[in-house]
Amino acid sequence: MKNIFSFLFIILLVIPFSKIDAQSKGTEIKSTIQASKTIFELEKLPYSMDALEPFISKTTLEFHYGKHHQSYLNNLNKLIVGTEFENSNLEEIVLKSKGAIFNNAAQVWNHTFYWNGLSPKSTLKPQGQLLEAIEKEFGSFETFKEKFTNASLSLFGSGWAWLVKDKEGKLEIVQTSNAENPILQGKTPILVCDVWEHAYYIDQKNKRAAYVEAFWNLVDWKKAEENFRR
Amino acid sequence: MSKFTLPVFPYAQDALEPHISKTTIEFHYGKHHQTYVDNLNKLIVGTEFENSNLEEIVMKSSGGIFNNAAQVWNHTFYWNCLSPKSPLKPEGKLLEAIEKEFGSFDQFKEKFTNAAVTLFGSGWAWLVKTPEGKLEIIQTSNAENPIRQEKTPLLVCDVWEHAYYIDKQNRRPAYLESFWNLVDWKKVEDRY
Ligand SMILES: [Fe+2]
Ligand SMILES: [Fe+2]
Numbered sequence: 001m002k003n004i005f006s007f008l009f010i011i012l013l014v015i016p017f018s019k020i021d022a023q024s025k026g027t028e029i030k031s032t033i034q035a036s037k038t039i040f041e042l043e044k045l046p047y048s049m050d051a052l053e054p055f056i057s058k059t060t061l062e063f064h065y066g067k068h069h070q071s072y073l074n075n076l077n078k079l080i081v082g083t084e085f086e087n088s089n090l091e092e093i094v095l096k097s098k099g100a101i102f103n104n105a106a107q108v109w110n111h112t113f114y115w116n117g118l119s120p121k122s123t124l125k126p127q128g129q130l131l132e133a134i135e136k137e138f139g140s141f142e143t144f145k146e147k148f149t150n151a152s153l154s155l156f157g158s159g160w161a162w163l164v165k166d167k168e169g170k171l172e173i174v175q176t177s178n179a180e181n182p183i184l185q186g187k188t189p190i191l192v193c194d195v196w197e198h199a200y201y202i203d204q205k206n207k208r209a210a211y212v213e214a215f216w217n218l219v220d221w222k223k224a225e226e227n228f229r230r
Numbered sequence: 231m232s233k234f235t236l237p238v239f240p241y242a243q244d245a246l247e248p249h250i251s252k253t254t255i256e257f258h259y260g261k262h263h264q265t266y267v268d269n270l271n272k273l274i275v276g277t278e279f280e281n282s283n284l285e286e287i288v289m290k291s292s293g294g295i296f297n298n299a300a301q302v303w304n305h306t307f308y309w310n311c312l313s314p315k316s317p318l319k320p321e322g323k324l325l326e327a328i329e330k331e332f333g334s335f336d337q338f339k340e341k342f343t344n345a346a347v348t349l350f351g352s353g354w355a356w357l358v359k360t361p362e363g364k365l366e367i368i369q370t371s372n373a374e375n376p377i378r379q380e381k382t383p384l385l386v387c388d389v390w391e392h393a394y395y396i397d398k399q400n401r402r403p404a405y406l407e408s409f410w411n412l413v414d415w416k417k418v419e420d421r422y
Pocket of ligand 2: 388
């Protein structure tokens, strides 16, 4: 008891003299505490849950966004506690982590990118520089669609089909398994299609082809163009 | 020239209810399993595997042929691990071996469940016997099969999302709970 009182007494004595110092230190400490408690939150969808109907149902979104995406996020928040990634942003974690932390971080990244690449008001076709680049690389927009569809359908197991830009600005279609993400190979994602079975099972069951067909009605080409200009 | 056919389903399509629904079987057996069979038949035409049996193809092929052949093998094995009349627990030598390796049947169940639930992506959780006769729980991704590591499969649980999405959606642990009500321990004992 006596010790506590003398401790408090010293504090009271010291505070007035070191007010400025204490304040600046206080800010520092506070920001450190905030940073060490990095908590990732589910990013809001850029449209309502039923906005993608009839192509992707509200029920699918309730599970895919509300359950799967949310679980990856919850897992990530739990897994990074006490690790070197406690203060990292999502991209750093995706680039540097392995195992379960990588799986959950990359799935959070991939899903956010997927949702942001869809729109209930799809223009159905790109324009300008992206369209030119697609025509240059694949011959025509139709040929590109065919190749991307084929990549989505032939990916065996769970994963993603991507349109990416390499460092030289060249377009490429790539498939990744499970949570894998093209930024790990220094590539810039432009468009992605989630081909985990959970992405289409409620609406299409085993018919992945029907899902990819529906997907083409929802691509936000304005976003893809933005990603391409990056 | 071999032509593979979908094996006859070992019980009625609604026999696994309420644990696995008839609708799930209609898709899982009727569509997924059937598609792997159809793909395999198409893919082997004109290849060295035209006259091979299924196990040979699983052991020696790669790429699309392997994926489809192994998925045919795995699904047939999976259906033959299930029964509407599960005794819920093994007996005799298998039970002894499980208790020796995992401490108790409950601990085995817990470890197998954990393997099934934590497998990331699509794949399978297996109880296998090693060439030395030791029991082991392993996870395989996508179509991978333990016979390629010279291990003898005793029991398998399909944890591709298509195995449980109609009945349980994202809740893989709920599917595992159902799975334990259906394991045909008599067949697992025979394999051991
Ligand atoms: Fe997904
Ligand atoms: Fe399956």
